[in-house]
Amino acid sequence: MERVYNFSAGPSALPVEVLEKAAAEMLNYGGTGMSVMEMSHRSAAFAEILADAKALYKELMGVPDNYDILFLQGGGSTQFAMIPLNLMTNTGKADFVITGNWAKKAFQEAGRYGDAQAVASSADKTFSYIPRLDAATFRKDADYFYICVNNTIYGTRFRPDNLPETGDVPLIADMSSNILSEVYDVSKFGLIFAGAQKNMGPAGVVAVIIRKDLVGHAMDMTPTMLNYQTHVDADSCYNTPPCYGIYICKLVYDWVKAQGGVAAMEAFNKEKSAKLYDFLDNSAMFKGTVVPEDRSLMNVPFVTGNEELDAKFVKEAKSAGLENLKGHRTVGGMRASIYNAMPMAGVDALIDFMKKFETENK
Ligand code: PMP
Numbered sequence: 001m002e003r004v005y006n007f008s009a010g011p012s013a014l015p016v017e018v019l020e021k022a023a024a025e026m027l028n029y030g031g032t033g034m035s036v037m038e039m040s041h042r043s044a045a046f047a048e049i050l051a052d053a054k055a056l057y058k059e060l061m062g063v064p065d066n067y068d069i070l071f072l073q074g075g076g077s078t079q080f081a082m083i084p085l086n087l088m089t090n091t092g093k094a095d096f097v098i099t100g101n102w103a104k105k106a107f108q109e110a111g112r113y114g115d116a117q118a119v120a121s122s123a124d125k126t127f128s129y130i131p132r133l134d135a136a137t138f139r140k141d142a143d144y145f146y147i148c149v150n151n152t153i154y155g156t157r158f159r160p161d162n163l164p165e166t167g168d169v170p171l172i173a174d175m176s177s178n179i180l181s182e183v184y185d186v187s188k189f190g191l192i193f194a195g196a197q198k199n200m201g202p203a204g205v206v207a208v209i210i211r212k213d214l215v216g217h218a219m220d221m222t223p224t225m226l227n228y229q230t231h232v233d234a235d236s237c238y239n240t241p242p243c244y245g246i247y248i249c250k251l252v253y254d255w256v257k258a259q260g261g262v263a264a265m266e267a268f269n270k271e272k273s274a275k276l277y278d279f280l281d282n283s284a285m286f287k288g289t290v291v292p293e294d295r296s297l298m299n300v301p302f303v304t305g306n307e308e309l310d311a312k313f314v315k316e317a318k319s320a321g322l323e324n325l326k327g328h329r330t331v332g333g334m335r336a337s338i339y340n341a342m343p344m345a346g347v348d349a350l351i352d353f354m355k356k357f358e359t360e361n362k
Contacts, residue, residue, distance in 0.1 A: 005346035008324035009152050009299060009337040010177065011197040018251045018341075036247040041240050049247050050236065056253035060262055063186050063209055070208040070228065071236045071246050076102070076176045076195040078226070079206060080109040083146070083172055083191065085222040087214060088114040093142045095119045097164070100127045100151035101330065102174060107146070113219070114143075126331065127154040130294040133164050144170045144190060150178030152198075153328040155301040155335065156294045160184050170214060178298050179207070180256055181340055182266040190214050198298070199339045201249035204242045256340065265340050269297040272338055272347050276300050279351045285309075285358045289333065303333035310334060313357055320353050322346075 006013040029036050032045050039046050054069050063069060072078070083106070088094050092114035096107040098121035110116040119138055120131035138145060145166040150157040157178060158164075164171065170190025179194035186192065191210045197203035210228055218227045230238050236246075259265060277295060280288040280302050289301045304310050310333055314326045327333040338347060 002321070004321045004323045005342070005349055006323050007336045007338065007342070007346075007350070009198070009328070009335060010195070011203050012199070012337055012339050013341045014201070014248070014252065015255045015341045018248065018255050021251050022248060035244075037244045039243070041237055041243050046243055049243075049250055050241070053246050053250035053253060054236075056250065056257060057207060060180060060253055060256055061186055061192075061209065062183075062262075066212050067186065067209050068212055068215065068228075068232045070210065070231045071241055071249070072206050072208060072231060073204060073242055075197075075203065075206055076174060076193065077105065079174070079193045079208070080106040081113075082226045082228070083144070083193075084110040084113040084116075085226055086218040086228050087170070087172070087191070088143050089217045089219055090143050091115075091141045093117065093139055094144050094146060095138055095142045095169075096146045097121070097131060097133065097148075098123060099130060099148055099156060099158075100154045102152065102176070103146070103148040106148070106174065110146070117142075122156075126289075127151060127156065128289050129291040130156050130158055130162065135165055135167075138164070138166060138169065140167070140169070142169050144172045146172045146174075148174040149184070150175065150181075150296050150298055152177040152299050152337075153301075153331060153335075155288075155290045155296045155299040157296040157298075159294075163188060170211065176206075177337075177339075178296065180252075180262055180265060181269050181298055183262050196245060196249055198337070199252075199341075201252050202245045205245035205249055207249070259340075266297075268344075269338075269340065272342070272344055273297045273300065275344075276336065276338065276347055276351065279354065283354070283358065285361070286354055298339055299335055299337050301327055301331065301333060301335045303327075307332065309361065312361070313354075316357065317350075317353055320349075322350055322353055325350075 096118050098118045122129050122131050172191045176195040177198045179199050193208045196205040215228045215232050286302050317325050325334045327335045
């Protein structure tokens with residue numbers, strides 16, 4: 001069985017080199033005579049994996065020393081609650097930009113714990129753009145300002161040069177679907193979280209980068225496991241961490257570093273996504289759904305304008321070894337997720353297939 005080009009939005013394709021390395025180390029990790037899945041999280045071998053993962057992530061992301069790095073469980077969705085429980089604790093106010101389902105879920109969850117306000121939304125045009133923001137509408141006394149940097153379903157992103165100017169109010173970012181794909185200045189953020197299952201590893205790990213001064217102010221009712229302080233104090237080992245997932249993240253970090261780091265990934269991702277967007281912009285049949293200036297480098301939604309034709313395309317693409325091109329169930333159409341691990345050959349194969357489909361279905 002040959003491997004397919006997997007355009008899944010998440011969980012997503014991982015670099016083949018990472019999977020091969022994991023396979024080679026599966027039965028006997030580093031001479032321990034056991035798999036990473038089988039070893040104590042208190043063992044020296046796992047302690048080294050965790051320390052390496054943390055150090056590599058810090059290096060790749062350029063994390064300043066006044067931040068902690070945590071590897072937690074519960075996915076991105078648990079962060080939607082953990083963030084307000086820990087941070088909405090001074091004035092109890094937080095501002096949100098609603099750029100899609102994930103931002104909305106975070107906003108709704110925060111509303112259970114405090115005064116969550118939406119300062120802008122792009123719902124009026126099916127989240128096909130990033131709203132232009134007016135800092136005068138931001139609350140100066142908010143405990144934080146929240147954005148979803150890359151919107152997996154709709155294919156938009158806040159570019160690194162287009163982040164909200166929030167002054168002293170900590171900027172909190174969901175980077176689940178664009179982590180390690182493009183250089184963002186961590187010092188501009190109070191907290192960055194990312195579920196691993198797209199660009200960083202398997203589902204089950206969420207990496208959190210949090211400025212140290214934001215730790216230690218959780219609401220009294222905060223469950224121990226949802227308090228960042230618990231995990232900072234125990235260096236992500238308060239309880240059994242997602243050991244195997246962290247190990248795969250570490251292998252992915254090694255791989256990203258070997259590619260030349262995040263700046264090199266960014267250059268590659270820009271080239272890769274530009275090829276696909278250029279094709280869409282010039283196609284008579286396929287059309288991208290996002291305004292050019294806000295396009296994601298990772299998730300590329302497109303349509304033919306005809307639902308039957310969309311379904312035919314997805315089906316025939318699958319037969320041609322191009323998998324998971326169906327758009328999210330809430331929007332339909334198609335979506336090609338082209339994360340770090342998607343090679344240029346995958347995008348070339350997709351474009352070739354689209355050309356062929358266009359000719360055959362004129
Ligand atoms: N944020 C973003 C940007 C996502 O794409 C997703 C899931 N696809 C989530 C949050 C939710 O993550 P999880 O399924 O790990 O809870």
